[in-house]
Amino acid sequence: MSAGNDTAGPLTTESGAPVADNQNSQTAGAGGPVLVQDQLLLEKLAHFNRERIPERIVHARGAGAYGTFTVTADVSRYTRAKFLSEVGKETETFLRFSTVAGNLGSADAVRDPRGFALKFYTEDGNYDLVGNNTPVFFIKDAIKFPDFIHTQKRDPYTGSQEADNVWDFWGLSPESTHQVTWLFGDRGIPATLRHMNGYGSHTFQWTNEAGEVFWVKYHFKTDQGIKNLTQDEADVLAGQDPDSHQRDLRESIERGEYPSWTVQVQIMPAADAATYRFNPFDLTKVWPHEDYPPIELGKLELNRNPENIFAEVEQSIFSPHHFVPGIGPSPDKMLQGRLFAYGDAHRYRVGINADHLPVNRPHATEARSHGRDGLMYDGRHGRTKNYEPNSFGGPTETGRALWEPTEVSGVTGDHSAPSHAEDNDHVQAGNLYRLMSEAEQERLIANLAGFISQVSREDIAQRAIENFRKADEEYGKRLEAAVQALRS
Structure with a gap:
């Protein structure tokens, strides 16, 4: 089959x-x-999850540890989640860190977002908060996620990551400008997993006992302080010790130097969302702290290493749809797609009974469902009935939803995200650039120029630069000059 057969004519579904x-x-x-x-969305996400086996398509390279989350502030007026119900309450956790684009054998010290996937083993079941070390992301709609990751992975012809693919997609997707500015700034390569922040990134719903709704964003601020690597330092370390981050995390816990994070939340009353100056459910945007100041929620400490990496890190699963009473999703379109895609990936990669594995099953309660059989089923249900309702004393529904419903209106269709008063794809990237010191800006420009200069087509390079110029005129001008200097 010739290469042209895949590109001629309109884009179609798998069925044509x-x-x-x-x-x-x-x-x-x-x-x-x-x-x-x-x-189309479900087909793309389902197909994407099944492209490679057995390692994760994204976040394949990971390290993890167990720990404890302790509540340090009373937030009961905002949420009825039991594990957040009183100051001093402790909940066992498991945290998996990861890079995004690299495979299982790739190096730790690379320029890439870091996954920050946290499992709370609560008395109401497991709550998974699946975030990153950045508060934003490259895209705002899950339908674009498979396409985005294809640009970060190996090209189907060359077998290598190609600058042309990366910058072609980013240039044609201006909403990526904010996250790209984060990624190529100083925090793009953390010195260790202990010396970086974590974020829930998405907006989530909290609901209190009275049924009042609040929108929240999670922040995990490292108590070790922020430390990063320059590109030159990372290039050396990645070659000398590809396992540097995993080794540092394991050895610090073995020494009793338990890493910790101060957990904060931004809280927005539900009524504010419609008129907020930015779309509060847009994953490419932050809520400026002057609008919604973060308040302290608790303390996360990692204090126990896994005994077996495969059993506890590689087979660990995290899904954004693992909620507990008092916490739920928002209309964030990336989050909505992940509610399906993560669970589907785990069912394919680990198996339909992955939740039965020790690292994944609830630790503070017992799962009671009517699911049976399949690969790795351990027969735990014995002779009990596998349907509901039944009259044999099996588990029954509670009649109370985990979260409150969201009011919707309008017609169904392929809608772009709603635009708010100050929404555009460049404003927050420009704000981030202007917050940087001169030295930070210089390193950002150098990092970006070094990658863009590898692009083979001038139109792709110029389109990419133009997005940064729209964020800040000086930003674009300096970047263009740096790229031209390298290309000449």
Whole structure:
């Protein structure tokens, strides 16, 4: 088959139907949740999850540790989640760090976002908060995620990551400008896993006992202080010790130097969301702290290493749909896609009974479901009935939802995210650039220019630079000059 057969004509689904919109997933109204009827979205995510086995498609390279989360502030007026119900309450946790694009055998000290996936073993079941070490992301709609990751992975012809692919996609996706500025700044390569922050990144719903709704964002501020590597330092370390971050985490815990993070939340009353100056559910945006100051919630400490990396790190699973009473999703379109994609990836990669493994099963309660059989089923249910309702004393529904419903309106369709008063794809990237010191800006420009200069087509390079110019005129001008100097 010639290469041209894949590129001629309209984009289609796997069954050959033409695709009308490959940029926006279907929602219930412009700001509502994603619809199951959007089979293009589900097809793309399901296909993407099954592209490689057995390692994770993304976040393959990881390290993990057990720990304890302790509540340090009373937030009961905001959420009815039991594990957050009183000051001093402790909950066992498991945290998996990871790089995103590299495979299982790649080096730790590379320029890449870090996954920050945290499992709380609560008395109401496991709560998974699956975030990153950045408060934002490259895209705002899950329908674009497989395409984005394909640009970060190996090219189907060359077998290498190609600068052309990366910058072609980023240049054509201006919403990525904010995250790219984060990634190529000083925090793009943490010195260790202990010396970086973590973020829930998405917006989530908290609900109190009275049914009042609040939108929240999570921040995990490292108590060890922020430490980063320059590109030159990382290049040396990655070659000398590819396992540097994993080794540092394990050895620090073995020494009794337990890393910790101060956990904070930004809280927005539900009524504020409609008129907030930025779309509060847009993953490419932050809530400026002057609008919603972070308040301290608790303390996270890692204090126990896993005994077996495969059993406890590689087979650990995290899914954003693992909520507990008092916490739920928001209409964030990236989060909505992840609610499906993560669970689907784990069912494919580890198996339908992955939740039965020791690292994944609830530790403070017992799972009681009617799911049976499948690979790795351990027969734990014995002769009990496998349906509901039944009259034999099996588990029954509670009648109370974990979170409150979200009001929606409008017609179904491929909607772009709602635009708020100050929304655009460049404003927050420019704000971030202007917050940097001159030395930080110089390193950012050098890091970006070094990568963009590898692009083979001038139009791709110029389009990429133009996004940074729209964020800040000086930002773009300095970057263009640096790229031209390297290309000449």
